[in-house]
Amino acid sequence: MARSHPLPVDPLAEAKRQWLAHGWTDAAGGMSLVVSVMRAQQLLLARVESTLKPFExxxxxxxxxxxxxxxxxxxxxxxxxxxxxxxxxxxxxxxxxxxxxxxxxxxxxxxxxxxxxxxxxxxxxxxxxxxxxxxxxxxxxxxxxISEDDATDLVAIVARMRKNAGDFADPRPQPEPLSP
Missing domain, CATH: 1.10.10.10 (Winged helix-like DNA-binding domain superfamily/Winged helix DNA-binding domain)
Known part of the structure; x- marks a missing residue:
């Protein structure tokens, strides 16, 4: 789902600009977050689905x-x-x-x-x-x-969001995975 010819302007940045221009200042950051995460999910899922396709x-x-x-x-x-x-x-x-x-x-x-x-x-x-x-x-x-550091940060941020939404409670310490 990655574009072979990138757009000259980030449409999500333009959407945020429009939100701000329409006076929806309090919601502009949240809209930008939600739409950005949804687009990232589309990109990642496309890669995953493409990789899994040969396995049906x-x-x-x-x-x-x-x-x-x-x-x-x-x-x-x-x-x-x-x-x-x-x-x-x-x-x-x-x-x-x-x-x-x-x-x-x-x-x-x-x-x-x-x-x-x-x-x-x-x-x-x-x-x-x-x-x-x-x-x-x-x-x-x-x-x-994305870089390993960014991935670590992003996972932590999303985990806090999920926890705040009631997705899970703080886990007890887990044992190390067994060797294959």
Whole structure:
């Protein structure tokens, strides 16, 4: 989604100028922030989706597979997937249905709760998510388009915003990840 011919003027700066010119001074900074973050999200998602396309994965499908691969046994209750991905249950259920259809995930009855579903990564799904992760690490995550210092600052700023919105509470110290 990056332009091959950059625009001569930053349209978001022009939008802020217009906000100020129309007397919306109190909202101009917030509008600029919101629209800037939304545009950055579009740019990053385009890179991610382009990288995942050869694997026939959307980012939503990738997230479910990656979450299952991170779990100890490659399986989680559907409700845990919903909670950890912070998306609506209907969206996760629909994504899971497509992953099951494609043989990447199996759906089982939960052993302790007959009403709940358990999602389990298949060997094919595990191979695919590892290959897709390698590609994402190489093509997107290793160089997101800003310096490491800026990335660290931006993550901290966005984390404060998310925390203030009630997205999460201060975490307890986490153990170091296990070696692969």
């Amino acid at each position: 994965l959307s980012f939503a499908r990738y997230e479910v597979l990656r979450l299952l691969a991170f779990s100890r046994e490659g399986r989680l209750p559907l409700s845990s997937v919903v909670a950890r991905l912070q998306v609506h249950a209907t969206s996760v259920s629909s994504t899971a249905d497509r992953l099951v259809r494609d043989g990447l995930v199996a759906r089982h009855k939960h052993p302790h709760d007959g009403r709940a579903a358990l999602l389990e990564l298949t060997p094919t799904g595990r191979t695919l998510v590892e290959d897709a992760t390698d590609a994402l690490n190489r093509e997107v995550f290793a160089d997101p388009g």
